[in-house]
Amino acid sequence: MKLVTAVIKPHQLDGVKEALQALGVAGLTVSEVQGYGRQKGHTEVYRGAEYTVEFLPKIRVEVLTDEIDVDKVVDAIVTAARTGKIGDGKVWVTAVEDVVRVRTGEHGLDAL
Amino acid sequence: MPEAPTIDTGNTAWLLVSSALVLLMTPGLALFYGGLNRSKGVLNMMMMSFSSIGLISILWLFYGFSVAFGDDVNGVWGNLGQYLGTKTFLAETDLWGETGIPLYVFMAFQMMFAIITVALISGSISDRAKFSGWLLFAFGWATLVYFPVAHMVWGGGFIGADIGALDFAGGTAVHINAGAAALALALVLGKRVGWPREGMKPHNVPMVALGTGLLWFGWFGFNAGSELTVDAITGIAFLNTQVCTAAAILGWIVVEWLRNGKPTLVGASSGAVAGLVAITPACAFVAPWAAVLLGLVAGAVCALAVGLKYRLGFDDSLDVVGVHFVGGWIGCLWIGLFGTSQISSLVANEGLFYGGGLAQLGAQALSALIVSVLSFVIAYALGFAIEKTIGFRVTQEAEVDGIDIAEHAESGYDLSPAGGGGGGGAFALAGIGTPSSKPTASVEEAEPVEEVEPAAPVEPAEPVSEKVAG
Numbered sequence: 408m409k410l411v412t413a414v415i416k417p418h419q420l421d422g423v424k425e426a427l428q429a430l431g432v433a434g435l436t437v438s439e440v441q442g443y444g445r446q447k448g449h450t451e452v453y454r455g456a457e458y459t460v461e462f463l464p465k466i467r468v469e470v471l472t473d474e475i476d477v478d479k480v481v482d483a484i485v486t487a488a489r490t491g492k493i494g495d496g497k498v499w500v501t502a503v504e505d506v507v508r509v510r511t512g513e514h515g516l517d518a519l
Numbered sequence: 520m521p522e523a524p525t526i527d528t529g530n531t532a533w534l535l536v537s538s539a540l541v542l543l544m545t546p547g548l549a550l551f552y553g554g555l556n557r558s559k560g561v562l563n564m565m566m567m568s569f570s571s572i573g574l575i576s577i578l579w580l581f582y583g584f585s586v587a588f589g590d591d592v593n594g595v596w597g598n599l600g601q602y603l604g605t606k607t608f609l610a611e612t613d614l615w616g617e618t619g620i621p622l623y624v625f626m627a628f629q630m631m632f633a634i635i636t637v638a639l640i641s642g643s644i645s646d647r648a649k650f651s652g653w654l655l656f657a658f659g660w661a662t663l664v665y666f667p668v669a670h671m672v673w674g675g676g677f678i679g680a681d682i683g684a685l686d687f688a689g690g691t692a693v694h695i696n697a698g699a700a701a702l703a704l705a706l707v708l709g710k711r712v713g714w715p716r717e718g719m720k721p722h723n724v725p726m727v728a729l730g731t732g733l734l735w736f737g738w739f740g741f742n743a744g745s746e747l748t749v750d751a752i753t754g755i756a757f758l759n760t761q762v763c764t765a766a767a768i769l770g771w772i773v774v775e776w777l778r779n780g781k782p783t784l785v786g787a788s789s790g791a792v793a794g795l796v797a798i799t800p801a802c803a804f805v806a807p808w809a810a811v812l813l814g815l816v817a818g819a820v821c822a823l824a825v826g827l828k829y830r831l832g833f834d835d836s837l838d839v840v841g842v843h844f845v846g847g848w849i850g851c852l853w854i855g856l857f858g859t860s861q862i863s864s865l866v867a868n869e870g871l872f873y874g875g876g877l878a879q880l881g882a883q884a885l886s887a888l889i890v891s892v893l894s895f896v897i898a899y900a901l902g903f904a905i906e907k908t909i910g911f912r913v914t915q916e917a918e919v920d921g922i923d924i925a926e927h928a929e930s931g932y933d934l935s936p937a938g939g940g941g942g943g944g945a946f947a948l949a950g951i952g953t954p955s956s957k958p959t960a961s962v963e964e965a966e967p968v969e970e971v972e973p974a975a976p977v978e979p980a981e982p983v984s985e986k987v988a989g
Contacts, residue, residue: 452779
């Protein structure tokens with residue numbers, strides 16, 4: 408099993424969700440996060456005083472998937488999240504040792 | 520035997536409305552200041568305004584009005600015994616001057632001025648003043664400075680009667696007075712921990728705009744109400760209040776646009792307040808075009824003046840000096856430049872640009888200088904005495920953790936499910952037992968009716984910020 412984690416621009420979330428649903432991925436976890444990459448943050452000005460805001464709002468999407476489907480999931484996210492501009496985000500894949508469904512106690516692929 | 524004066528119902532009705540409008544300015548100020556403050560001190564900031572309403576109303580009733588508007592004693596204060604403790608009280612025929620307004624109504628109207636003047640000062644000491652110290656200061660400053668200054672300027676004292684300075688609705692008595700005291704307190708209390716290295720940006724800009732709106736709305740009572748009667752002067756005071764404020768928004772945002780490349784809502788709101796401050800003394804003495812010019816100048820100059828604290832190194836947290844002190848001075852001097860008897864017969868000497876020479880300008884400058892020095896010196900001495908006795912500044916720990924919790928045991932916002940949500944945190948801490956909160960993490964769990972669950976991981980959303988590589 409793999410965990411696909413994507414950090415994307417907030418307004419790309421709907422597209423990513425639809426792309427994953429089209430693949431048959433019915434569940435995902437979404438969280439609001441903050442961070443910066445190469446584009447860094449932005450500057451705000453209040454009454455002439457400048458404040459540097461380093462962390463920009465981003466969305467983190469997490470999907471647990473079978474190893475067989477992992478490339479399709481990654482491709483779907485990358486395609487849907489891409490705007491071509493700086494700050495589009497990153498997607499990475501990590502190995503998952505086990506998954507347990509809380510309601511039933513099932514393990515592994517059965518729990519996905 | 521002269522006929523007993525009768526109540527003028529029109530004037531009285533307008534002054535009652537104006538009194539309510541002026542009162543509304545203080546909660547408006549609380550929102551304005553509260554929004555400009557950091558979130559961990561928003562309640563303390565607003566408390567300083569609301570406590571002014573509580574404290575000053577009572578002082579005013581018992582002796583403030585007597586000191587300010589009792590018969591002149593020595594040019595500096597009024598006859599304390601005249602209305603002391605409000606006596607058993609006034610007759611139905613006790614009216615204020617020739618206005619046909621019951622004395623009670625005039626007393627209430629002027630009460631609101633005393634309240635907001637004290638509240639204005641608090642903007643310079645946000646996040647670090649002990650609440651007990653603030654109350655003691657408010658009591659002392661109102662007694663020793665505001666009540667006598669109101670007398671000197673409006674109540675028959677030497678600034679109005681002998682120097683001949685004009686202050687229609689409070690440029691000198693309110694804004695310069697409060698601004699000078701704010702500077703003194705900022706110096707006594709010192710800088711906030713981390714200032715100016717750390718950004719201390721406003722935590723709620725829409726709240727700033729809402730506060731500005733309420734201030735502006737109430738300010739019509741402040742300025743147009745100060746005529747006390749309903750006539751053409753009331754009208755021009757109202758009109759000038761509007762156009763000067765409008766122009767000041769433009770003046771401030773033009774400066775921002777040129778300096779920072781972007782016009783801001785905090786700037787527009789601040790510009791509006793600067794314009795309201797500046798037109799206050801002059802609203803009944805200048806032509807509308809001169810009010811527009813005043814707004815442009817006050818907006819632009821105050822926008823530049825708020826940067827002074829960074830250059831000079833004093834932490835006037837919310838720019839009371841840059842907006843009220845500087846704006847008050849500009850408006851006060853404007854009467855000496857553009858005041859004309861064509862607008863109001865109260866203008867004895869024409870302004871400089873109406874061929875009246877420097878007489879009125881000199882009177883205006885002298886009055887502003889006297890009030891600036893008087894207020895600064897007494898506020899500094901009072902603040903210093905409080906700091907050396909009961910202490911005026913909270914501990915560094917309380918300041919860093921947030922003055923709201925330290926001084927008031929409450930917090931402005933509790934949005935985290937872990938914190939009890941909706942303000943339950945304090946009860947939970949005290950063991951009074953609120954139901955444990957349900958996590959509201961944004962988790963979408965697909966649970967089809969049929970027991971078919973495709974890849975559906977559910978992970979608790981982590982509310983922490985994290986660095987994102989990419």
